[in-house]
Amino acid sequence: MREWVEPSCAPVTEELQQAVGGHPLVAATLAARGYAAPGSARGFLNPDEYQPAGAEELPGLVRGAERLEAAIAGGEQICVWGDFDVDGQTATTVLVSMLRDLGGAVWYHIPHRERGSHGFHQPALEGLIDDGVQVVVTCDTGVRGHEAVEYARTRGVDVVITDHHDLPQSLPEAYAVIDPKMLAGDHPLRELPGVGCAWQLALAMYGRAGRDDEAARHLDLVALGAVADVAVLTGDTRYLVQRGLERLRETERLGLRVMMEMAEVTPARLTEEHIGFALAPRLNSLGRLADATVAVEFLTTSDLARARMLASEMEGLNARRRLLCDQVAQAAVSQVEKNPVLLSHAALVLVGESWPGGVVGVVAGRLAQRYSRPVVLFTTTGGGLARGSARSIEGVDISAAIAAHSEMLDSFGGHPMAAGMSISPDRIPEFRAALAGTVGEMMAEVGKRPPLQIDARLGLGAIALDLVEQIERLAPFGAGNPPLTLACSGMRVAGQRSVGRNDEHLVVTVEDEGGERFDLIWWRGADGELPDGRFDLAYTARSSDFRGERRVQLEWVDARPIVEGQAAVTARPALAVIVDCRGEARPREALARLTAREGVQVWSEAEHRADVGGRDRRELEAGRTLVIWTAPPGPAELAAAVERVAPQEIHVFARDPGLDQPEKLLKRLAGLAKHAVNQQGGSVSIAELAAATGQREATVWAGLDWLAARGDLLISEEGGDQLLLAVGSGKPERGRKEEAARRLAELLAETAAYRVHFARAGVDGLI
Numbered sequence: 001m002r003e004w005v006e007p008s009c010a011p012v013t014e015e016l017q018q019a020v021g022g023h024p025l026v027a028a029t030l031a032a033r034g035y036a037a038p039g040s041a042r043g044f045l046n047p048d049e050y051q052p053a054g055a056e057e058l059p060g061l062v063r064g065a066e067r068l069e070a071a072i073a074g075g076e077q078i079c080v081w082g083d084f085d086v087d088g089q090t091a092t093t094v095l096v097s098m099l100r101d102l103g104g105a106v107w108y109h110i111p112h113r114e115r116g117s118h119g120f121h122q123p124a125l126e127g128l129i130d131d132g133v134q135v136v137v138t139c140d141t142g143v144r145g146h147e148a149v150e151y152a153r154t155r156g157v158d159v160v161i162t163d164h165h166d167l168p169q170s171l172p173e174a175y176a177v178i179d180p181k182m183l184a185g186d187h188p189l190r191e192l193p194g195v196g197c198a199w200q201l202a203l204a205m206y207g208r209a210g211r212d213d214e215a216a217r218h219l220d221l222v223a224l225g226a227v228a229d230v231a232v233l234t235g236d237t238r239y240l241v242q243r244g245l246e247r248l249r250e251t252e253r254l255g256l257r258v259m260m261e262m263a264e265v266t267p268a269r270l271t272e273e274h275i276g277f278a279l280a281p282r283l284n285s286l287g288r289l290a291d292a293t294v295a296v297e298f299l300t301t302s303d304l305a306r307a308r309m310l311a312s313e314m315e316g317l318n319a320r321r322r323l324l325c326d327q328v329a330q331a332a333v334s335q336v337e338k339n340p341v342l343l344s345h346a347a348l349v350l351v352g353e354s355w356p357g358g359v360v361g362v363v364a365g366r367l368a369q370r371y372s373r374p375v376v377l378f379t380t381t382g383g384g385l386a387r388g389s390a391r392s393i394e395g396v397d398i399s400a401a402i403a404a405h406s407e408m409l410d411s412f413g414g415h416p417m418a419a420g421m422s423i424s425p426d427r428i429p430e431f432r433a434a435l436a437g438t439v440g441e442m443m444a445e446v447g448k449r450p451p452l453q454i455d456a457r458l459g460l461g462a463i464a465l466d467l468v469e470q471i472e473r474l475a476p477f478g479a480g481n482p483p484l485t486l487a488c489s490g491m492r493v494a495g496q497r498s499v500g501r502n503d504e505h506l507v508v509t510v511e512d513e514g515g516e517r518f519d520l521i522w523w524r525g526a527d528g529e530l531p532d533g534r535f536d537l538a539y540t541a542r543s544s545d546f547r548g549e550r551r552v553q554l555e556w557v558d559a560r561p562i563v564e565g566q567a568a569v570t571a572r573p574a575l576a577v578i579v580d581c582r583g584e585a586r587p588r589e590a591l592a593r594l595t596a597r598e599g600v601q602v603w604s605e606a607e608h609r610a611d612v613g614g615r616d617r618r619e620l621e622a623g624r625t626l627v628i629w630t631a632p633p634g635p636a637e638l639a640a641a642v643e644r645v646a647p648q649e650i651h652v653f654a655r656d657p658g659l660d661q662p663e664k665l666l667k668r669l670a671g672l673a674k675h676a677v678n679q680q681g682g683s684v685s686i687a688e689l690a691a692a693t694g695q696r697e698a699t700v701w702a703g704l705d706w707l708a709a710r711g712d713l714l715i716s717e718e719g720g721d722q723l724l725l726a727v728g729s730g731k732p733e734r735g736r737k738e739e740a741a742r743r744l745a746e747l748l749a750e751t752a753a754y755r756v757h758f759a760r761a762g763v764d765g766l767i
Contacts, residue, residue, distance in 0.1 A: 002558055003451040004487070004538065005698070006636050007032070011757040016041055023470040025456055029484060030474070032455070032753075045473055047242040053188045053235075055200040055207075064160040064176035065204045068137065072104040076134040080108040081120060082296075083140040083194070084287030086280050089295035090225035091139035091162070091198035094218045096296055098202035102209055107133060110293045113358055118413060118420050120145030120161075129155050137201075138162060140194025143179050144413050146172045162197045165413055166399055188235030191480070195225030196240055220247035220256070221299065227272045228280035230417065232480035241476050245270065254307040255298040262311055269545055272476040285317035288358025289324075324356050326502060328363045331355070332377065333370075346440035347374045347401070349432040351386065351425070355379035361389030361418065366524070372450070374398045374439055380425050385410055390419040394450045395739060401438045405431060417479075441736050451698075452538060452558055455484040460491075460510070460518045460554065463541045468552050472543060483540045485557055488512070491537045493530050500526075508556055510537060522556035536560040579651045582759060587653055588612075591627065594651060599624040603641055606630065606657035606668070606694035616691035617641055625649040630657050631755040633696045638758075654759050657694035660752040662744055668693055669703045673713055676725050686721040696751060697721070702744040709737035 012027045019038035020027040027041070035041045043050035056062055071078050078099055082092030092108055099106045109128060111121070120142040128136075135158050138145070142161035149172035152159050158175040167181050178201060180192040192200065199222050203215040223244025231237050249270050251257060256279070260267055263278040286292040290313075298310045332350050336342050342350070348371055352360075360377040367375040368391045378388040392398035397416040406412060408431050412421035423431060463486075477483040494517055495509035506525040511517045513534075520539055522528060537559055544553040584590045591612060594600050601623050604614030608630045617637060620626075626647040631654040632638040642650070659665045672692055676684040689700045704723075707713045711733075714726040 002560075003698070004536075004558075004560060005451050005453045006634065007454055007456055011036075011753060011760065020045065022473065023467060025458075025467075025484075026470055026473055029455055033481070044238070047239050050239045052239050055204040057183070057187070058178050058180060058189060058197070058200055059182045060161075060176040060178040061201060061204055064137070064162070064178050064201060065208060067135065067158055067160055067175050068099070068104070068201075068205065069208065071135045072099070072102055075105060077105050077107065077132050078135045078137065079128050079133040080106060081125075081136055081138045081141065082108065082110045083118060084110055084113050084292035085140075086228035086283045086287075087194045087225040088140040089283060089287070089292055090221040090228075090299070091193075091195040093296050093299045094195060094198045094202050094221050095137060095139055095162075097218060097300060098205055098215075101211075101214060102205060108293075108296055110287075110291075110295070112291055112293075113287055119411070120148045122148045122151045125151060129157055133157065135160070139198040140164065142174070143171065143177065143181075144168050146170075148172075149174045162194070162201055164192055164194050164197050165415065191232035191234055191237045192240075193226045193229045193231040193237065195222050195229075196231070196237055199240070216243070216247070219244040220251045220253065223248055223272075224275055224279065224283070227275040227476070227478065228284065230479050233476055233478045234480045238476070238481065241272065245272065245476065248275075253299055254304050255301055255311060258304075258307045258311040259314070262315055266545055271472075272478060273542070276478075281321070282311075282314045282318045285314055285321045288321055288362075289317050289356070321359060321362075322501075324359045325362050325366075328352065328355050328359055328377075329366055332363060332367060336371075343371065345373075345432065345436035346443055347376065347432075347435045349376045349378070349428065349435060351378045351380060351428055353380050357387050357389075360387075361391065361420070364389050365391040365418075367391075368393055369524075370527075373443075374401070376421075376435070378423070378425075378428060385422040386425045386428060388421050388423065390414065390421070392417045395743075396439055396442045397735070398439075400735060401435060401442060404438050405434045408434070441733055442739060453482075453485060454487045454538060456486055457488065458486045459488045460512065460537075460539075461514075461516055463552055463554065465543060465550065465552050468541050468543050471541065483542070485538055485540060487536060487538045489536045489562070490534055491559075492534050493532075496530065498526055506556075518554060520554040520556040525556060531559045531561050534562045536562060579649065581651050581653045584653070587655070591629065591653065594625070594627055597625070600627060601625065601645060602627040602629050604629040605691050606659055608655060608657055608694070609691075617644075618687055618691055620644045622646055625651070627651045627653065629653045629655055630694055631655060631758045633690075633694060633699070633751045634754050637696065654755075656755055656759070659693055659695065660748050660755065662741065662748060665693060665695065665699070665703055665744075665748065666706060669700070670707060670712065673704070673707065673725050677727060682725040684723055684725060686723065696747065699744065699747040699751065702740055702747055706737060706740040706744055709733045709740050 012031050015038050016031060016036060017027045020030060020041050030041045030044060035044045080092050080095045082088045092110060096106050096108050120138050125148050136152060137160040139162045141163055143163040143165050149159050160176045161174045162178045164180055171177050178197060180189050180197055183190045199218060202218060206212055206215045219240060222240045226237060226241050233241060249267050259279060259282060265274045265278050283295060286295055294310060301307050331352055335350050342348060357379050360379055364375040364377045372393060374390060374392040374396050376388050376390040378386040380386045390398045399414040399416055399419045402412050402419050402421060408423060408427050410422040412419060414420055471484055490513040491510045493508060494511040497507050499505045499507055504524050504526045506522040508520050508522055509517055538557040540555045540557060542553055544551055581590055595602060601620060602612055602614030603620060603626060604612050605616045609616055612629055614629055620641055623645050624647060626645045659668055672689055676682055686697045686700055690697045693700060704715055708715050708728060711728045711730040713728045716724045
């Protein structure tokens with residue numbers, strides 16, 4: 001069953017709420033996602049309040065701009081080398097348009113997927129140079145093109161690389177390399193997509209020519225490419241997408257206007273979802289099934305007839321793409337059903353003869369969601385190399401996992417969530433086993449679905465259009481800023497019906513405990529299993545313009561069955577009184593007076609337990625009075641304790657155990673693990689460790705995982721939450737250690753924020 005992570009309850013200051021305004025859920029979400037300062041929150045919501053970084057902060061950009069200026073001034077022939085996906089198409093269009101605007105003699109080349117594949121390659125480059133190209137500028141590719149760059153140098157041709165892919169061990173010896181991955185991890189330009197990097201070069205070139213305002217004309221292309229490439233929407237990337245969506249809603253590009261008309265997208269209401277599900281698939285169909293070179297013409301033409309012809313061609317290609325995706329997906333699922341042992345691997349690697357190379361990446365993405373693990377699909381044809389596309393899940397850097405076995409591959413490249421490669425077919429079984437081993441080390445538990453972060457608990461009856469419009473102030477949503485996942489309890493299934501071209505979706509009717517009914521759409525839910533009885537529901541809510549009517553659309557995300565006899569949400573007991581003792585000048589004296597009374601239990605954890613002689617969460621029992629000495633690590637732990645005691649009085653002290661920093665917790669956890677190994681034969685429970693550290697169980701798991709990744713521990717499960725610990729090998733696993741450290745830091749930050757909230761909020765609202 002998928003783990004749910006309850007809302008983090010990050011504190012919302014009065015200043016933040018005033019700065020943000022509107023529904024409190026907006027400010028609460030911003031605080032939980034790291035935008036607690038009023039200034040950063042305003043910049044997140046409103047691009048007018050955001051200060052973007054300077055383009056010149058990209059390494060190599062100034063040198064690249066100077067070379068292109070010289071090429072324009074000298075009348076040299078410039079070739080823009082792009083890529084066939086939407087990011088590459090839009091990046092190519094931005095650079096071609098900019099160079100033409102500034103008087104350059106410009107050619108462009110976008111490789112054909114089947115004939116040339118991804119990347120910057122020598123064979124096609126030879127012909128371009130023979131035809132007179134003197135300078136090459138790449139976009140969305142090139143950072144791994146060592147051979148092509150070296151060949152260009154031997155021919156006296158300078159190469160300026162603009163790319164955004166992960167860096168190889170050594171960079172090509174190009175005239176300039178512009179890649180945001182060369183920046184620090186927290187730099188606002190770090191997550192630029194290929195078109196974003198190209199646009200920064202265009203911005204600098206326009207500025208150097210005294211035509212600063214002209215770069216903004218191309219921001220609609222930046223939004224298209226960034227959303228299509230699933231760019232991480234933080235920093236300047238989010239800002240550029242916000243600005244680009246504004247441009248797209250009023251675009252003057254004839255091709256895009258015609259495409260929106262055919263896709264039945266209302267320009268004024270266009271969002272990132274329309275790009276992802278309507279516009280990008282149509283543009284991508286060119287690169288997947290035809291020649292993406294015409295995309296530049298489509299995005300720049302002023303001939304309405306030509307725009308309509310190209311848009312119609314893409315409509316047909318997109319319909320064919322959907323059919324091919326369905327066929328490949330059915331074939332892939334059939335392989336798994338016939339050979340279930342394939343699912344014993346941490347990564348699913350499948351091979352199909354003559355599967356269309358243009359759609360295997362899309363299908364791999366579907367299967368990664370379905371099977372909750374990275375997926376690689378290879379297609380083979382007549383004795384040549386097998387070409388593959390990989391898609392990953394959150395927390396597994398598939399590009400790094402593939403790179404660990406690069407000696408088996410003919411070529412590869414990609415991002416943490418997606419990659420492409422080619423390999424000799426007879427090496428696929430060897431690659432499958434090796435990749436599974438590496439991915440297994442990256443995953444905390446093979447086959448475990450990633451945890452689901454719940455942003456807030458809201459009954460479906462509370463969801464109205466005005467609230468949804470408030471939530472959509474946090475858009476654009478995507479990687480780095482997911483849509484809000486809401487949850488409610490006590491639901492049951494009251495009906496269902498299949499919808500979609502192939503009945504692949506479900507409309508699920510649910511009923512709450514008051515008998516009110518609601519419809520939710522479960523995308524690709526036809527093969528899903530609906531729960532019996534009452535359940536907790538996770539869902540998203542957005543606005544829809546279906547058939548011209550603006551309304552709320554509820555989308556099914558997940559369901560969690562409610563155990564019979566157990567309340568879905570712990571209710572606050574009928575209390576005689578809640579006493580706030582957080583401001584006591586002499587807290588120990590106050591505690592002594594309380595414990596002198598009969599029927600008083602002191603909930604204390606970590607070192608507080610021995611210090612004040614209290615009980616941890618496992619030892620609490622029903623009683624009249626509960627003293628909360630240690631601030632709880634989260635709302636779920638607090639609710640469980642209150643339910644267990646069902647007190648008539650609660651006295652709140654909320655002392656901080658001081659273990660919410662990674663180094664302090666890990667030191668404490670290592671000591672507890674050592675004691676378990678030396679004194680208990682290695683046997684210990686997660687609940688015991690959580691109580692001994694005053695943390696959530698998920699945090700303890702992350703800490704143990706870090707110790708195991710460092711080589712200090714070996715961990716095996718005995719059953720339930722009981723573990724068997726042993727001394728580790730001493731050999732660290734770097735990738736796993738880094739992921740565990742990241743996860744641990746996130747969990748501890750959530751707990752620290754909750755403890756601050758628990759120490760400051762009004763006492764009546766705590767329980």
